[in-house]
Amino acid sequence: MTRIHCWRVSLINSFLIFRMVLSSITPAVSYSTYRAPYHPSSDPTRFPAIPDYYIVKLREGHELEDHFAYIGLDLSSMQEFGRIDGLSSYYGKFSYKVVHEKIRRDPGVLYVEEDTPVHLID
Structure with a gap:
C-alpha cells in the first residue's frame, strides 16, 4: 500500500466514524409535518394577548411527560x-x-392559544 492510498483510507474511515457519531447525537425528536391549530386573541382590542404567554391543550391520553419528551424540552x-x-x-x-x-x-397537542387577561364583571 502506498502512503497516499493509506491516507485516503484513513480519511474515509474518519469521515464514516464522524457520520456515525453525528447521527447518534442528533435529538430523538421526530418532527412531523403536523401543526396544532393556533388561536390568537379573538378580540385583540378588548382582550389583548399577554405577550409570549400561551395556553396549550393536549389530546386526551397524551401525558405532559410524553409531550416534553417529544418536543425535547x-x-x-x-x-x-x-x-x-x-x-x-x-x-x-x-x-x-x-x-x-x-x-x-x-401530534399530541390539540391546539395552542394566546393567553389573555380575564376580566370579572361585578
Missing part, C-alpha cells in the same frame, strides 16, 4: 409555567420559536 422547570389540572392543559411564557417550532409540532 421540560417546560415545567421554567419559572412561569403552570398545569391546568383536569383539562389536560398547561400555560406559561414561551418564545415564539418554542411555540411554533416545537410545541405545535407534537
Whole structure:
C-alpha cells in the first residue's frame, strides 16, 4: 500500500466514524409535518394577548411527560409555567420559536392559544 492510498483510507474511515457519531447525537425528536391549530386573541382590542404567554391543550391520553419528551424540552422547570389540572392543559411564557417550532409540532397537542387577561364583571 502506498502512503497516499493509506491516507485516503484513513480519511474515509474518519469521515464514516464522524457520520456515525453525528447521527447518534442528533435529538430523538421526530418532527412531523403536523401543526396544532393556533388561536390568537379573538378580540385583540378588548382582550389583548399577554405577550409570549400561551395556553396549550393536549389530546386526551397524551401525558405532559410524553409531550416534553417529544418536543425535547421540560417546560415545567421554567419559572412561569403552570398545569391546568383536569383539562389536560398547561400555560406559561414561551418564545415564539418554542411555540411554533416545537410545541405545535407534537401530534399530541390539540391546539395552542394566546393567553389573555380575564376580566370579572361585578
